[in-house]
Amino acid sequence: MASFVIRNLQFVINMSKYVIGLDFGTESGRVLVVDVATGEEVGSAVHRYEHGVIDETLPGTGARLEPDTALQAPGDYLKVLKIAVPQAIRHAKINADDVIGIGVDFTACTILPTTASGQPLCEMDEWKANPHAWVKLWKHHAAQPEAQRINELARERSEKWLPIYGGIVSSEWLLSKTLQILNDAPEVYAAADAIVEAGDWVIWQMTGVMKRNACAAGYKGMWVKGMGFPNNDFLNALDPRLNGLNETKLAGEIVPPGALVGKLTAQAAGWMGLRPGTAVGAAIIDAHAAVPGAGVTEPGRMVMILGTSSCHMMVDSEQRLAPGISGVVADGIIPGFFGYEAGQAGVGDMFEWFVEHAVPATYEKMAEERAVSVYTLLEQEAAKQKPGQSGLLALDWWNGCRTPLVDAALSGMIVGASIGTRAPDIFRALIESTAFGTRLIIDTLEKNGVNVKELVACGGLAERNKLLLQIYADVTGREIKEAGSPQTSALGAAMLGARAAGAAAGGYDSLTDAARAMAKTKDVAHKPDPARQAIYQKLYAEYLTLLDYFGRGGNDVMKRLRELRS
DSSP states (O other): OHHHHHHHHHHHHHTOOEEEEEEEOSSEEEEEEEETTTOOEEEEEEEEOSSOOBOSBOTTTOOBOOTTOOEEOHHHHHHIIIIIHHHHHHHHTOOGGGEEEEEEEEOSSOEEEEOTTOOBGGGSTTTTTOGGGSEEOTTOOTTHHHHHHHHHHHHHHTOTTGGGGTTOOOTTSHHHHHHHHHHHOHHHHHHOSEEEEHHHHHHHHHHSOOOEEHHHHHHHSOOBTTTBSSOHHHHHHHOGGGTTTTTTTTOSOEEOTTSEEEEOOHHHHHHHTOOTTOEEEOOEEHHHHHHHHTTOOSTTEEEEEESSSEEEEEEESSOOOOTTOSOEEETSSSTTSEEEEEEESOSHHHHHHHHHHTSOHHHHHHHHHHTSOHHHHHHHHHTTSOTTTTOOEEEOOBTBBOSSSOBTTOOOEEESOOTTOOHHHHHHHHHHHHHHHHHHHHHHHHHTTOOOOEEEEESHHHHHOHHHHHHHHHHHTSOEEEESOTTHHHHHHHHHHHHHHOGGGTSOSSHHHHHHHHOOEEEEEEOOOHHHHHHHHHHHHHHHHHHHHHHSSSOOHHHHHHHHHO
8 A cells, every 4th residue: 555655646747747947137148947837946047148238348359349238148158058058957856758848038128130040140260340230239329319219200290100109219129229320330130130039039040930929029129919019111211221121130920928939949958958848928018028927818917127227017908008118018927918118228237237346445345344245234234224314415427327218328326425425324315316207107107007015026136135125115015025026037037937838738828827826925014114204205396306307308418428429
C-alpha cells in the first residue's frame, strides 16, 4: 500500500507543467520558470548584457555617439537564451521536457533593422560602423526633431489616430526612430528589409517565424485595430521615401500577446536546453506584462511599474481619450478591454544619477559604517524628514517628460537649494517629484473619465524603497498595494507562454484565466496620511506652476540650453 501511494505521488509530481517567462530589460535579461497550475516561481536566472546601454562610443570603432543616443547589441539578447535559460532550468531542478510554453516581454519601442532572414545589419561588416544599423533602445531620444515633424503634419491633417495617442507622438516610438534612420543614414534604411521590434526579433530567432505583437505595434507604432499603421498617404506627405513602408519594412502579421507564433526550432532548443516544438507566444511590452503579472484584469486599478523609468497601466471598458496618454489600445493588455499606458521617462535613472555623481564621499563612508548601500542610507535619512522640511521642489524630467507633455527635450530642475541643503534633502525631493508626476498622470486620466481607485506597485523600486511607496500614497491620496511577485513582468511573460501552450497542453486558453490562476498579491498596503497629504497638496500646486512655466512654453530655457550643448 505504501509503495502504491509513493508511486502515485511520484506520478502527480511528474505531471507538473512549467512555463518560462523571458523578461528583457534595459540592462539585463531575466528568466523565470513558473509552475503553470500554481504560479509558484521555481527557478530564475539573470544575464547582464555585455554591452549594456551603448550611449557614448560605438563598439569596435570607438566613434563618439551624438547626444541622446541609446543603442544596444542584439547578440546580447541571444546570450540570455543561451546562458540564462539553462541556468534557470538547473535552478528550478525540473525536467526540461515539462516546459510547455515560453513567453517574452521586452522594452519598447526598441527596434533594429535586419535583412529578410532576420540578420541584424549591425552584425554585417559593411554596416557595423554605422550607429543607425544597431538596436535603437526605448530611451533613444535623438529622434526628437523627427517626432516634432510627425506631430506637426498629423495635426495639420487631423489624423484620426493622433488623439488615440494623447495628441502627441514620442521620439521614443517606431515612426520617429525609423524617420531618423532615413534622414541620417538613408543607406542603412535602404539596406534594411525589415525594421523589427526587438521582442519580435528574439521570437523570430527562436521559432523561425516573424510575427509582430499587437501590443508594441499598437502602443509604439500607432497601429490601430481596424485601421492599421499610419497610411501611405500620410507617409508620402511626411517623406516620399517612406512610400510603401507598411507593406515592406513593417510587413508581417500582427497578433495579440500570447498568441501562438510558432514552435521552438531545433537550433534554439539546443541553445536553451529545451524540447524542440515548445510553444512560443507573441511578445508584450515589459511594462504591460506586469498588469496580468500583478493579477490586475479589471478596470479601476492602476499598475505602477517602478524601475529605471515608470509606466502606469490601466484597463477600462471604454475608449476615453486623454492628452499625453501613450496610447489607448483595444485588447492592448487584457483582451476585452481598452488598455491605457502612461509613464515617466526617468525615475530609477534619476536616483542613480544622483547617487553616482552628486553624493559626497562622506555618505559613502557612513553607508559603509552602517553596512548598508548608499541608497538605503539616503532613504533612512530622508525618512526622518517631514514633507516640505527641506524647502526643496524638483521637476522629474531628468530624462524628459513622457506623460502628459511627451517632450524629450525637457530637463530636470531643483528649486530652493541653499548652503544648508544636504544629500538626503535632495534625494527626498527627487522621490517627491516622481510622486507629483504620478499624481499628474492620475489627474489627467480622471479628468477624462477613467476612474483610478487603487494603485498596485511592482518593479525594483517598489521592492526596495518603501519610503517611495509611502510618499506616493501621501501625494496621490490613494492606497498602494504591492504585487505578490518581485518579478512581475517576468511572471506576466510566463503567463503568455501558458496562453500559447493552451489548455489542451496544460496551459490556459486566455490570458485572463492564466492571470487568475498564477498571479499573487502581498497582504501589504501603504495608506495615505491626511496630515502629510495636506502639505503635499500645497507642494503639488507649486509643481504644477513650474510645469506650466517650463514645460508649456512659458520659458523654453531648457530647450535653449540643450541647443547650446549640441
